[in-house]
Amino acid sequence: MTLPKMNRVLLKLSGEVLMGNNQFGIDPAFVLELAKEVKAAKDTGLEICLVIGGGNIFRGMAGAAQGMDRAQADYMGMLATVMNALAMQSALEQIGVETRVQSAVQMDQVCEPVIRRRAERHLEKGRIVIFAAGVGAPYFTTDSGAALRAAEMKCDALLKGTSVDGVYDSDPKKNPDATRYETVSYSKVLADDLKVMDASAVALCRDNDIPIVVFSIREKGNVAKVLSGNGTQTVVTDHTA
Numbered sequence: 001m002t003l004p005k006m007n008r009v010l011l012k013l014s015g016e017v018l019m020g021n022n023q024f025g026i027d028p029a030f031v032l033e034l035a036k037e038v039k040a041a042k043d044t045g046l047e048i049c050l051v052i053g054g055g056n057i058f059r060g061m062a063g064a065a066q067g068m069d070r071a072q073a074d075y076m077g078m079l080a081t082v083m084n085a086l087a088m089q090s091a092l093e094q095i096g097v098e099t100r101v102q103s104a105v106q107m108d109q110v111c112e113p114v115i116r117r118r119a120e121r122h123l124e125k126g127r128i129v130i131f132a133a134g135v136g137a138p139y140f141t142t143d144s145g146a147a148l149r150a151a152e153m154k155c156d157a158l159l160k161g162t163s164v165d166g167v168y169d170s171d172p173k174k175n176p177d178a179t180r181y182e183t184v185s186y187s188k189v190l191a192d193d194l195k196v197m198d199a200s201a202v203a204l205c206r207d208n209d210i211p212i213v214v215f216s217i218r219e220k221g222n223v224a225k226v227l228s229g230n231g232t233q234t235v236v237t238d239h240t241a
Ligand code: UDP
Pocket: 013, 014, 015, 016, 052, 053, 054, 055, 056, 058, 059, 060, 061, 073, 074, 075, 076, 077, 078, 079, 080, 081, 133, 134, 135, 136, 137, 138, 139, 140, 141, 142, 143, 144, 145
């Protein structure tokens, strides 16, 4: 489907993409490559809000599975997302893109708190706003944080950059016959439990009519390609035209 004209988008990257080819943590050279992708998208004239996960460092569920208190582990996960946000800020500023980090968990020495009106002002001035720490509460993920900020900042779409080029009817890594959807409705994603984003994030996007564009961030130049309608992606929406 052709994407409608967009002025402001929220780009969600899972923490895993910051690892590059490593198994854990942050690969600064790879983060720089990602920053170039983000810059290319910005250079098309878009206002960009960015949300980065923390899975390359710590996931609350994994901590809980090893016996940690879930909420405590989730707070550690939120701190991981702040580290990733700072790494991305540093990479973006290295290539001349002005950014601000706003965290849902307040840490004044490190970044701003989330203040919607201030974020608006940053975007108007051409800065990229990186929203860290998800929704700022345990038992959530950065997918929900991304959906929340996309709604709050009135973004035209939520772009979800992952390691697969869209949403498939079954896992393409396990099933060679899996087929990719061009578009799929929110209700189908929820009913079939298609692995796009958390159910709460999908529901929030559905309730606020925010299309979710799922694409591969691993392919060079792909963000700009997807935005110009020449990429491979799946659009989760209730509009089929
Ligand atoms: N997290 C949380 N509340 C939020 C956002 C994140 O508790 O609003 C924690 C949670 O433990 C999560 C971790 O931070 O597992 C890292 O975020 P996420 O799993 O979404 O990262 P991604 O999978 O996108 O890399």
